[in-house]
Amino acid sequence: MKTQYLIGTLFWIVVAFFIAIEAYRLGLGHFHHPGPGFIFFFGALLIIILGTIDLAINFTIKEKRGEIKKIKPLWSGLQWGKVLLALSGLIIYIYVLKYLGFFLSVFLLSVLLFNGVGSSKWWMGIGLSLITSLFFYLLFQIGLNIPFPQGFLNF
Amino acid sequence: MESLDLLLFGFSEIVTIERIIIVFLSVFIGTMIGVLPGLGPVATMSLLLPFTYNTSLLSGMIMLSGIYYGASYGGSTTSILVNIPGEASSVVTCLDGYQMARQGRAGPALGIAAIGSFIAGTMGLIGLMFLAPPLASIALKFGPPEYVSVMCTGFVLLTYLASGSTIRALMIAIVGIMLGCAGLDLETGLPRFTLGITDLLGGIEIAPFAMGLFGISEVLINIEEVLKEKRSVFSAKIKNLLPNLQDWHDSLVPIIRGSVLGFFVGILPGGGAVVSSFSSYAIEKKMSKHPERFGKGAIEGVAGPESANNSATAGAFIPLLTLGIPSNAVMALLLGGLMIHGVTPGPRFLPEHPDIFWGLIASMYVGNIFLLVINLPLIGIWVHLLQVPYKLLFPLILIFCLIGCYSINNNTFDIGVMLFFGAIGYLMRKYKFEGAPMILAFVLGPMFETSLRQSLLLSDGSFLIFLTRPIAAAGIIVSILILLSSVITFIRKRKGVIEK
Numbered sequence: 001m002k003t004q005y006l007i008g009t010l011f012w013i014v015v016a017f018f019i020a021i022e023a024y025r026l027g028l029g030h031f032h033h034p035g036p037g038f039i040f041f042f043g044a045l046l047i048i049i050l051g052t053i054d055l056a057i058n059f060t061i062k063e064k065r066g067e068i069k070k071i072k073p074l075w076s077g078l079q080w081g082k083v084l085l086a087l088s089g090l091i092i093y094i095y096v097l098k099y100l101g102f103f104l105s106v107f108l109l110s111v112l113l114f115n116g117v118g119s120s121k122w123w124m125g126i127g128l129s130l131i132t133s134l135f136f137y138l139l140f141q142i143g144l145n146i147p148f149p150q151g152f153l154n155f
Numbered sequence: 156m157e158s159l160d161l162l163l164f165g166f167s168e169i170v171t172i173e174r175i176i177i178v179f180l181s182v183f184i185g186t187m188i189g190v191l192p193g194l195g196p197v198a199t200m201s202l203l204l205p206f207t208y209n210t211s212l213l214s215g216m217i218m219l220s221g222i223y224y225g226a227s228y229g230g231s232t233t234s235i236l237v238n239i240p241g242e243a244s245s246v247v248t249c250l251d252g253y254q255m256a257r258q259g260r261a262g263p264a265l266g267i268a269a270i271g272s273f274i275a276g277t278m279g280l281i282g283l284m285f286l287a288p289p290l291a292s293i294a295l296k297f298g299p300p301e302y303v304s305v306m307c308t309g310f311v312l313l314t315y316l317a318s319g320s321t322i323r324a325l326m327i328a329i330v331g332i333m334l335g336c337a338g339l340d341l342e343t344g345l346p347r348f349t350l351g352i353t354d355l356l357g358g359i360e361i362a363p364f365a366m367g368l369f370g371i372s373e374v375l376i377n378i379e380e381v382l383k384e385k386r387s388v389f390s391a392k393i394k395n396l397l398p399n400l401q402d403w404h405d406s407l408v409p410i411i412r413g414s415v416l417g418f419f420v421g422i423l424p425g426g427g428a429v430v431s432s433f434s435s436y437a438i439e440k441k442m443s444k445h446p447e448r449f450g451k452g453a454i455e456g457v458a459g460p461e462s463a464n465n466s467a468t469a470g471a472f473i474p475l476l477t478l479g480i481p482s483n484a485v486m487a488l489l490l491g492g493l494m495i496h497g498v499t500p501g502p503r504f505l506p507e508h509p510d511i512f513w514g515l516i517a518s519m520y521v522g523n524i525f526l527l528v529i530n531l532p533l534i535g536i537w538v539h540l541l542q543v544p545y546k547l548l549f550p551l552i553l554i555f556c557l558i559g560c561y562s563i564n565n566n567t568f569d570i571g572v573m574l575f576f577g578a579i580g581y582l583m584r585k586y587k588f589e590g591a592p593m594i595l596a597f598v599l600g601p602m603f604e605t606s607l608r609q610s611l612l613l614s615d616g617s618f619l620i621f622l623t624r625p626i627a628a629a630g631i632i633v634s635i636l637i638l639l640s641s642v643i644t645f646i647r648k649r650k651g652v653i654e655k
Contacts, residue, residue: 008586012326019333019348026340026347032616036340036347039604043329050329054322057645078379083581086378086553090574093557094567109557110550117378118546128547136554146562 006055013051020044082117089113101151102141107133158284165513169521174214181218182522185225186529189245190233190537191548196226197594198373200488201365202552204495205559212496213511217518219492223485224276224468224519227428228526231268231461232537235261244428244464247436251449251456258452263398267406267454268461269530270398275414275462276523279469282418284516287505291477294502299609300620302480304630306603309480311634312423313592321641324592327583331593334359335600342608354568361491363560363573364597368590369484370556371577374549376584402454409439409459417463421470427483428464428471435463469519476500476512480599484591487598 019040029035089112097105110129114120120128140146169178188199200219207215230245235252248268255264297305314324337348338358349355398406416438417431439459440449449456474482479501481487493500498508505512560573580590596603614620622628 008582008588009323009326011586012330012588015330022348026345027343030616031611031618032614034608034611036343036345039336039607040333040347043333047326047329050322050326054320054326057322058320080379082378083375086375087574087578090553090557090570094570094574097561097567106554106557110554113550113553114547118550120546128550132551132554136558140558140562146558147565148561 009051009054009058013048013055016044016047016051020048086113086117089116097151098149099151101153102148103133103137104151104153106136158288161509161513162284162517164509165515165517166520168213168510168514169217169518174217174518175521177210177214177217178221178518178522179525181221182225182228182525183529185222185227186229186526186533186537187540188222189226189229189231190540195369195373196223197365197484197488197591198370199226200485201362201368201370202556202559204362204365204488204492205563207492208495208563212493212498213514213518215492215496216489216511216515217522219489220472220515220519221522223489224465224522225526227461227464227468228269228272228530229537230464231272231457232265232530232534235264235268235457236538244432244467245461246429247432247460248457250436251451251453254450254452255454255457260452263402263454264457265534266531267398267402267458269527271406271410271413271458271462272465272530273523273527274410275417275466276469276526277520278411278414279418279421279466280516280519280523282466283469283472287473287477287512290473291502291505294478297478297502297626298624299606299613300624300627301630302606303603303610304621304627304634305478305480306599306606307634308630308637309474309482309599310592310596311637313483313595315637315641319587319589323588327588327590328592328596331596332600332603334364334593335597336604341605352568354566358601359572359597360563360569361488361495361598362563363569364576365488365491365594366556366560367573367576367578368580368583368594370552371573372580372584372590374552374556375577375581377545378549398454405454406458409435409455410462412438412442413459413462414466417466418470420463421467421482422473423482427485428467431463431467432460435459472515476504477502479504479602481595484594487595490598 023037023040023044026037026040027035028037028041089109093105093109096108100108107129110132111125114128115122115125118125141148169175184199184203185196188196200222203218203222207218210218227244231248231252234245234248235256238249238253252264252268255261310325310328314321314328333348335358337355339345339349339356340347346356413431413435416435417428420431420434421427423430436449436456436459439455440446443449443453443455445453471482471486474480475486475490477500479490479499481490490500498504498511556573557570560570561567563569583590583593610620611618620627621631
């Protein structure tokens with residue numbers, strides 16, 4: 001329970017500190033003529049105050065009262081590895097799109113998603129990937145004329 | 156009478172083959188999204204937002220709004236047949252709808268949900284038609300302090316009604332405001348939080364932001380949790396879709412009550428379909444002569460909430476179109492869609508764009524009829540759709556997101572933004588921070604900052620301007636009262652825990 005509340009709220013408090021510093025550098029102006037950093041600085045301050053209250057309520061006060069709550073585990077028992085795999089595939093897609101072209105990039109990404117993440121049978125994953133990439137290629141690149149990169153295959 | 160003439164004008168705007176097809180397709184997609192758990196109307200609208208760039212404004216609005224109210228219809232199907240709500244607004248339908256299905260009355264449950272939704276949707280549209288024009292004329296008296304005040308009320312209400320912690324919802328709303336304000340400062344030309352990236356000088360685009368925060372994060376959460384899940388769909392043959400006389404006798408008043416309640420709750424910032432459906436269920440149970448029947452297959456428990464969530468979708472348009480302030484995440488996306496086309500909704504929206512306003516209302520009448528036609532005969536197809544494993548659907552959804560995002564500016568940077576906020580949205584869900592306050596604040600942020608700065612310029616730095624102008628003061632006082640009520644509720648709960 002501590003971890004769930006602590007990390008999430010702490011993260012935003014830390015981010016708010018950096019925002020406040022940068023906002024101060026941008027210039028707060030005056031109340032009668034707010035500067036570009038005005039809303040960021042006071043927004044960040046509010047986040048720090050609210051975050052501190054949230055930590056106090058959910059960490060300090062509950063701990064003193066000795067309350068125990070059953071909260072769903074954040075990571076254990078969940079397939080977060082598949083999430084990482086999916087995200088990695090999507091990020092790699094951004095980099096290879098220009099070189100491989102739309103059709104091949106979508107095909108390879110689909111194989112990763114169907115087989116690697118979805119754990120489909122290899123022949124089903126490849127078959128579905130082919131159909132998917134063909135469908136999207138025909139619909140978007142040919143049908144709707146969206147100018148995707150064509151890559152080294154010029155396709 | 157003038158409203159009826161304008162409604163006819165609206166019909167004339169949409170009676171083209173292209174627009175009728177768009178209405179049909181959008182409600183069909185919306186119903187499908189409502190049926191399929193795992194992808195909500197917000198995520199779908201964010202996926203389709205880029206595709207509205209290449210259409211006319213009215214066609215784009217018809218498409219996005221059709222998905223919204225279509226999803227409200229579709230959500231009831233899974234609630235009744237699978238006991239899994241397709242939509243958050245259909246959660247409460249599970250309680251009695253699934254029980255009716257188990258008693259062999261899936262048909263009447265589905266039928267009354269569809270017919271009740273149609274009646275409520277129509278009543279909501281009539282309310283929208285007659286209420287929006289006078290509200291818009293009141294909104295003409297709004298200046299910057301009034302806008303700040305109303306937006307504050309909206310933020311506070313939305314965070315108060317958030318299902319999780321109010322404090323966290325407020326925190327994330329403030330983050331949303333700051334994200335919305337990132338980019339070049341309009342007054343000084345200084346880049347703010349652009350991290351030296353040229354693509355961010357114009358600010359963060361709403362489409363990649365929304366697609367990532369809702370679409371990608373939704374898929375990532377589902378990959379983690381539901382990939383192995385097998386859904387058991389209620390498989391007995393569904394008969395007798397039309398309710399009998401007794402069903403009508405039991406449902407008519409809940410439908411009317413739900414319609415009126417849902418419409419007015421939908422107007423409230425933070426209200427919308429979810430709150431209205433829960434409120435309707437609570438009211439029907441309280442007013443029933445046999446409240447013990449609720450939770451065991453009472454048809455009123457389906458009729459009231461399903462009507463409420465549909466009329467709320469019409470009510471939600473009012474603050475957006477008359478004040479330019481979205482009342483929930485869906486409306487925030489619609490606002491984004493309008494702004495993409497260079498139109499800012501608000502008091503001047505009705506007089507300057509009557510074709511869009513009345514065309515949209517007319518399309519919703521037509522859409523409601525299509526939904527009644529689609530929902531009843533196509534139930535068999537929806538049941539088959541429910542049986543498609545999620546591991547086959549999610550790659551299509553992700554690739555669709557990539558394509559939609561790229562098509563905005565033909566720039567892979569937008570995909571990067573989408574994936575970044577997808578990861579943020581995923582982590583936010585894990586750590587119990589809601590996305591709805593963030594997207595609302597993101598869309599309103601620039602408007603809020605501009606109005607705030609203008610107000611302080613007007614008042615020479617005095618915050619009293621928000622208390623000396625009546626409408627602004629009313630909004631600020633309501634916001635303070637809501638926050639105080641939140642604090643008092645919290646203190647009472649703590650005292651109750653201590654006493655136990």
